[in-house]
Amino acid sequence: MSLRKIATIGHPVLRTVARELTAEELARASTQALLDDLVETMRDANGAGLAANQIYEPVRICAIEQRKHNPRYPDKPAFPLTILVNPTIEPLSPETFLNYEGCLSVPDLRGEARRFAEIRVRAWDRDANPWVREIRGLTAGTFQHEIDHLEGKLFLDRVEDPRSLCTLREFERWHLASFAERARSLVARFGA
Numbered sequence: 001m002s003l004r005k006i007a008t009i010g011h012p013v014l015r016t017v018a019r020e021l022t023a024e025e026l027a028r029a030s031t032q033a034l035l036d037d038l039v040e041t042m043r044d045a046n047g048a049g050l051a052a053n054q055i056y057e058p059v060r061i062c063a064i065e066q067r068k069h070n071p072r073y074p075d076k077p078a079f080p081l082t083i084l085v086n087p088t089i090e091p092l093s094p095e096t097f098l099n100y101e102g103c104l105s106v107p108d109l110r111g112e113a114r115r116f117a118e119i120r121v122r123a124w125d126r127d128a129n130p131w132v133r134e135i136r137g138l139t140a141g142t143f144q145h146e147i148d149h150l151e152g153k154l155f156l157d158r159v160e161d162p163r164s165l166c167t168l169r170e171f172e173r174w175h176l177a178s179f180a181e182r183a184r185s186l187v188a189r190f191g192a
């Protein structure tokens with residue numbers, strides 16, 4: 001396993017629509033090694049998720065993991081390590097919420113992106129077994145953020161009010177408390 005470099009905003013790979021993988025490609029040792037690197041790089045950077053094109057590999061793979069007390073996202077509910085291959089999303093209701101997001105490819109910036117509150121995600125796991133889940137609340141925001149990466153989209157594209165943009169320092173000073181309140185009410189409704 002090795003740590004990979006993370007692409008930052010402006011690099012075309014982040015605006016590339018990632019291609020689907022076949023089951024045969026997924027089973028290759030090189031693809032399995034890429035998955036291990038993706039997870040290791042995500043954990044090293046304290047990410048709540050990471051998409052393969054963020055490490056310069058434009059294929060439809062992303063990892064999500066919300067460990068308790070992640071210093072980048074202390075309010076996110078815990079979610080176990082999940083690898084999604086060729087994921088698709090379907091909203092389960094029209095309800096949306098504003099999620100204060102950051103991204104390892106957009107250093108030191110946070111902004112409010114609009115996300116569906118309840119979604120169904122279909123994907124393969126790393127062994128090409130079908131994986132289907134209904135995901136709600138803040139975690140649904142994380143899934144939409146990562147799957148957007150595979151479409152060449154960044155959370156900035158979903159920011160409706162550019163005045164919500166802020167550095168991490170100013171987020172913590174001015175916006176964290178009210179967002180934490182919103183996060184708690186979402187967690188209370190949808191669970192962790």
Ligand code: NI
Pocket residue numbers: 102103104105145149
């Ligand atoms: Ni991101």
